[in-house]
Amino acid sequence: MSEALAAPDTTVDLAPRNPRELVLRNPVMAASGCFGYGQEYAQIIDVQRLGAFVSKGITPKPRAGNAMPRIAETPAGMLNAIGLQNPGIRGFLKKYPPIWQHWQVPAIVNISAEAVDDYAMMARLLDEAPGVAGIEVNISCPNIAAGGYCFGWDPEMSADVTRAVRAATTLPVIVKLSPGALDIIGVAQAVEEAGADAISLINTLVGMTIDTRTRRPVLANVTGGLSGPAIRPVAVRMVYQVAAAVKVPIIGIGGIASLNDALEFFLAGASAIQVGTALFVQPGILMRLIDEIEAYLAANGLNQLGELVGRAHPAHRADVTADSDVALAVAEG
Amino acid sequence: MQSAAGATMRPREFLAELLAIEPVMGDSAILTFTAPEGFAKAVGAGQFLDSLCRPESAHDPLLRRPYSICSVDRARNTFTILVRPYGRGSAWLINQPVGTLIDTLGPLGNRFEVQPKTNRLLLVAGGVGAAPLVLLAEEAVRRGQSVAYMMGAQNAEGLLPAHVLPEEVEYVVATDDGSAGAKGFVTDLVGEYLRWADQVFACGPEPMFRSLRRVVLANRIGNAPPVQVSLERTMACGLGACLGCVVETKHGMRTSCVQGPVYDMDEVIWS
Numbered sequence: 001m002s003e004a005l006a007a008p009d010t011t012v013d014l015a016p017r018n019p020r021e022l023v024l025r026n027p028v029m030a031a032s033g034c035f036g037y038g039q040e041y042a043q044i045i046d047v048q049r050l051g052a053f054v055s056k057g058i059t060p061k062p063r064a065g066n067a068m069p070r071i072a073e074t075p076a077g078m079l080n081a082i083g084l085q086n087p088g089i090r091g092f093l094k095k096y097p098p099i100w101q102h103w104q105v106p107a108i109v110n111i112s113a114e115a116v117d118d119y120a121m122m123a124r125l126l127d128e129a130p131g132v133a134g135i136e137v138n139i140s141c142p143n144i145a146a147g148g149y150c151f152g153w154d155p156e157m158s159a160d161v162t163r164a165v166r167a168a169t170t171l172p173v174i175v176k177l178s179p180g181a182l183d184i185i186g187v188a189q190a191v192e193e194a195g196a197d198a199i200s201l202i203n204t205l206v207g208m209t210i211d212t213r214t215r216r217p218v219l220a221n222v223t224g225g226l227s228g229p230a231i232r233p234v235a236v237r238m239v240y241q242v243a244a245a246v247k248v249p250i251i252g253i254g255g256i257a258s259l260n261d262a263l264e265f266f267l268a269g270a271s272a273i274q275v276g277t278a279l280f281v282q283p284g285i286l287m288r289l290i291d292e293i294e295a296y297l298a299a300n301g302l303n304q305l306g307e308l309v310g311r312a313h314p315a316h317r318a319d320v321t322a323d324s325d326v327a328l329a330v331a332e333g
Numbered sequence: 334m335q336s337a338a339g340a341t342m343r344p345r346e347f348l349a350e351l352l353a354i355e356p357v358m359g360d361s362a363i364l365t366f367t368a369p370e371g372f373a374k375a376v377g378a379g380q381f382l383d384s385l386c387r388p389e390s391a392h393d394p395l396l397r398r399p400y401s402i403c404s405v406d407r408a409r410n411t412f413t414i415l416v417r418p419y420g421r422g423s424a425w426l427i428n429q430p431v432g433t434l435i436d437t438l439g440p441l442g443n444r445f446e447v448q449p450k451t452n453r454l455l456l457v458a459g460g461v462g463a464a465p466l467v468l469l470a471e472e473a474v475r476r477g478q479s480v481a482y483m484m485g486a487q488n489a490e491g492l493l494p495a496h497v498l499p500e501e502v503e504y505v506v507a508t509d510d511g512s513a514g515a516k517g518f519v520t521d522l523v524g525e526y527l528r529w530a531d532q533v534f535a536c537g538p539e540p541m542f543r544s545l546r547r548v549v550l551a552n553r554i555g556n557a558p559p560v561q562v563s564l565e566r567t568m569a570c571g572l573g574a575c576l577g578c579v580v581e582t583k584h585g586m587r588t589s590c591v592q593g594p595v596y597d598m599d600e601v602i603w604s
């Protein structure tokens with residue numbers, strides 16, 4: 001008998017500098033707001049096989065969400081303005097962690113707030129909750145103290161939230177960046193410095209669509225978050241830029257709908273990926289990606305997923321100098 | 334509204350082969366498809382399917398489109414949907430040739446709930462809202478209950494052909510131009526049937542619900558007969574995960590794809 005080839009190593013350590021650890025069996029995660037609380041998809045896929053999943057965004061108080069319509073389809077994408085409908089941190093804690101504590105798959109809780117103290121309060125409550133493997137901090141929220149300016153658009157405000165959450169919990173903390181930031185590199189470096197274990201990006205881009213028959217915005221909320229394949233090139237670019245500027249692991253998000261899309265993110269520097277909108281179209285996509293990533297590594301003679309991460313960067317490309325690549329990142333014309 | 338007793342089926346993604354296309358109601362069509370094993374026996378009236386209305390390799394239109402299950406053939410294990418060409422997705426679907434495999438997710442959603450004591454069902458249909466009520470009529474007739482199926486359209490051509498309904502059903506129609514049945518709105522006919530009916534079930538466009546509600550509130554005694562409505566909302570996931578499809582009820586926000594599309598009329602907060 002010939003010795004069977006060992007399966008490639010797809011594990012990912014998302015919190016290497018945190019003793020509480022966040023090690024995923026594979027790099028495939030479900031994105032916040034697109035996977036409910038894990039149970040919704042459990043009836044149709046084997047949720048336990050996932051690298052991890054991220055819950056719907058939780059807020060300090062229960063929220064009923066926005067008026068309908070909340071969703072509008074756009075070219076190769078969609079706009080959503082759900083309005084963070086959720087039971088609030090206390091209602092959430094009673095309901096979901098007790099279920100998750102019997103699950104193998106790491107459950108990550110996405111938190112949103114409009115004040116730094118509220119982020120910290122939620123992180124404190126989550127710290128000892130059973131069945132919670134980590135926190136993803138959604139900083140694409142208006143900061144009431146700054147007149148509604150989005151936390152995630154400003155490096156200082158992003159760092160304030162990160163620092164407060166870091167101080168409130170020893171759980172692994174992932175900070176999820178907003179693509180609305182003018183200086184995405186500055187925000188990434190600020191949250192790394194402030195104690196983020198990992199960075200995920202991107203959240204949705206703010207967009208809008210108008211019904212020409214009624215002459216009104218389609219969404220009741222007027223604007224919404226753009227997601228799906230339409231945003232993928234923006235997301236790949238931001239992951240690429242951030243990967244060159246920070247050391248913490250990066251989770252790539254934005255329009256991933258196939259193996260090829262996932263590979264783009266790994267090559268740009270992501271250690272793991274999240275899938276959102278594509279789940280609505282192909283509920284089996286996460287299971288397929290897990291299998292296809294492993295098969296790809298094996299077929300290409302790679303022993304570890306890590307061998308792929310960041311390979312598109314100049315250090316790995318003999319033909320390019322770092323300088324010419326920076327120029328590429330800046331030139332948009 | 335709850336899932337009916339007996340066999341139920343968890344949602345799954347499957348390829349449904351298009352077997353037949355029957356043009357009905359002017360530009361619309363009834364499409365017949367193959368189903369996964371056990372499907373025809375397990376689904377119930379009110380439930381729907383989420384169909385991918387494009388080639389799989391394309392990105393537009395991105396999201397699946399929900400279509401109510403219109404009827405099932407238990408012996409052959411096939412099902413039908415009734416599609417009106419409205420925009421891009423439905424136009425694509427209705428133009429596929431027989432033999433096409435359609436990526437389908439389902440069965441999804443809850444069912445119309447017929448109470449054990451009910452003997453007489455009044456069904457009120459508008460446009461493609463006729464679809465889920467056809468299956469409800471089939472189920473009721475199989476149980477030996479009496480069904481009055483009311484449908485309104487602009488003209489005779491827009492009505493569901495009578496042969497689509499079981500023979501035992503009393504088919505009552507109204508048209509705007511009087512070319513078939515009574516001249517006027519279908520909801521004008523509802524009043525006189527309210528005393529007869531033990532339960533009312535409706536599916537159609539929003540304006541129909543508004544006038545139906547007006548007629549019901551003006552004519553019924555107390556809360557009898559109760560009225561169940563199947564509402565249409567834009568959907569994304571179809572599985573209760575995205576919260577994009579909610580209906581506001583007296584008990585809070587309810588997802589249309591899991592806790593709907595069927596609601597008790599009195600529970601819905603009508604805007």
Ligand SMILES: Cc1cc2nc3c(=O)[nH]c(=O)nc-3n(C[C@H](O)[C@H](O)[C@H](O)COP(=O)(O)OP(=O)(O)OC[C@H]3O[C@@H](n4cnc5c(N)ncnc54)[C@H](O)[C@@H]3O)c2cc1C
Nearest residue numbers: 399400401415416417419420421422423461464565566594
């Ligand atoms: C539970 C449920 C059951 C359904 N059952 C059926 C059914 O049995 N038969 C059937 O034909 N359809 C049914 N629909 C509607 C169907 O899902 C699609 O919305 C419809 O086919 C239009 O899709 P499209 O891609 O053709 O149009 P799109 O390209 O999505 O629409 C074109 C334009 O019309 C608008 N629009 C889309 N649909 C409507 C609408 N219904 N009313 C007003 N404006 C609209 C869109 O916002 C867009 O601006 C059901 C919907 C739900 C939620």
Ligand SMILES: Cc1cc2nc3c(=O)[nH]c(=O)nc-3n(C[C@H](O)[C@H](O)[C@H](O)COP(=O)(O)O)c2cc1C
Nearest residue numbers: 031032033057080138202203227228254255276277
């Ligand atoms: C319906 C919907 C709801 C979302 N809700 C949240 C949320 O509560 N918190 C959050 O951080 N991101 C939320 N997102 C953003 C996604 O997690 C993801 O960052 C974004 O959709 C891009 O990925 P995609 O193109 O794969 O969907 C939501 C996205 C969608 C489509």
Ligand code: FES
Nearest residue numbers: 569571573576590
């Ligand atoms: S369509 Fe996503 S919750 Fe109903």
